[in-house]
Amino acid sequence: MLESYPKLRFITAKIDEDLAARHAEFFGAQASRPFSRLKREKVIHDPLWGTNSYYWPELALIDSPLLQRLRFIHQTGLAYHVYPSARHSRFEHSLGIVTIASRIFEALFERYSGTILTIAKEKEISHGRDSIATAHRLKQELRLAALLHDTGHSLFSHASERVYSRIGLLQDAAEELSDLIGKEKGSGEVLSFCIAKSKSVATLLERARQKVRLEDFRENEDWDIDLDNVALLIVGSAGHPHLQFMGDIISSGLDADKLDYMLRDASSAGLPLRYDLERYLYTVALESDYMVDVDSALTKLYAAVGTKISARSPVKDRIRLPYYDTYRLRLPKRASSTMEQIVICKIMLFSYIYHHQKVRAAEGLLEKLLTRITDDWKSRSIDDSAAVLKFLGYDDCSIQGEDFLRSSDEEISNTSYRIVNRILPREVYRFSPAISHSGGELIKEFFLMLREREKRAGLIAELEKALGDELVRIDKRLAGKTASEALWTAGAWVDVPKPPNVEEVELSTGEYPTVTIENLFPIEEWTEAYQAHRYYVRVYAYSEYVDSAIRATRVAVEHIIGIRENSFFDSCLRKR
């Protein structure tokens, strides 16, 4: 599948080398694990989803370092600095999403067994097996994709993922991945995809198979897992257009990932947020649809995985480009209240947890620290592949280790100490597009520019540079430093969180056109209200530099955005 994608191939090979060296018992040439005979299935209990079975391929992966590392990566990053009980890990989440993905598949099979068995009968999907066995294999591929979907995470989850985009190799690989599947993907998804594609996973599963008793393989089951399809499901795609609904189960506006993390994050933090999963499962639908083949991307993808299928010709006045028939995961219109709950739940999680000012302070500080560390690696000629492997070796405990708290670089060590001991920067100003002032268009344009990919980084850099220059000018403790040194010493930065994105979710009406959620309830009003009143661009600084930061921020904002009104700054200042 990766013949034409050298960066993805390179990263996958590097991951194999690294796993073999680091965990020889599991992934080396003489690997011996799993050592004992494997049970066909085992039961694992989960506080949210109860008692669930996991099958031997999953058990082999769960008991390997690939999944065990996730036990030590907090699902909500540094949110436990604010919500002490938010200690749940990527490991629990990964098991949870297996359960939810499985339940969605079963719910679909219960109501659309005819369609799914017809899909499973197709020559390009069945690989010569009967449709029941093929449906079993498809479900198993879905479960493995769910299990592996977060294996590319590094310390404190998304905080480190944001630094991935600074690694050139991962950026290039993300471009290749986007080309391969015909849709935009970020650096964060590359590693889980490559891990699923690795020889390490394939050989571990093959060895595990030898450890299962023959009588545990039942008739009407197919265990010949297609790991290409598993890797594609992780990034919301599939190896055949008729299997796209499986990609939707793993990664889409209605995906199992969201269903698990929302409830898990809320429950662990102690927040009373719920949605009606039973109704979701009762109503979730499989709908025939089509996907246009933009720039022949899908044709290339299916050729790359060996699926022999051709695009259909455009239809005059209806479908402009060649297209593929497909099946998509949808909720019917009557399930809109479930979607409503999910959307509210997501917005509330942003408000309570992900965008909490102290959580942002901790994660922003970690991001600055990781940026400094990756810059340091570059200056020491540590290449990108080594950087990627370092990240894949980290977990949250690494913050106490030699690359962080015990680093010989005093700045890195001190900042790590602050994170570990919650000596966090304070919020100096918070800006929102809804703050009224004369010339209100300036703040609106500022916020709009922050949403433009090509202007955002430059604008933040300009503002921070002006902030740093002013800090140097007014604070004697920073005299003689450059702007960036002053910002680092004062723990000052401009924090621009990613706003909540409520993906376009289409609700089925049983016929074309389907309707988007916005048709049924005011999702746009909610997101607008959130962003106007609860989404902030903030300026942070260490407590000992807050007074200087207040003055410097004002000068920087006047200078860069052009707002000069006292009342504006008064309303944005965090008073204590």
Next chain:
Amino acid sequence: MKFGISRSVGGTKGVNYRSEADAAAWSYIMAEQLVLGDVVRQLALLMKEEGIVLAFKNEEPWHLLFFRMKQELATDGPSFLRRLRFDADNRYPRCRELSEFLHALHTTCTAGVENPYFDELELDQDVTRVWREAQQHLKPETKQFLSQSLRIACEEFPHKPNA
């Protein structure tokens, strides 16, 4: 060929603006090359003048417009067009970056939508004043590019009934 505006303000960033109008044009001054957001802003103004409905809830015309712009105008047009990515898992070519920007117009209060149907974007008067200010400084080749884009927009978007 460089697209964008011909004006320069001392060649520095973070300049001391001489007037509010200068400050208002700052967003364009930062981008030396015309980028997606600039084109959406300027096209929205031109489309409004042409009596075109600025669709919001149904994003399809926007995506088809930029998809065609990429196909028909990218060779000699601004460089951002060549790197725009359109996803292949929808009923039409869909650009996530464009979608994000259209939603940002609304969520940053830059443009309103007519409730409760969210059919059409309504541009904020104060903000469009800023955009018009920048419009005056567009290079001739940028104006030509925008007029070619407007021609495609006329084919892809619905018009107001009495326009």
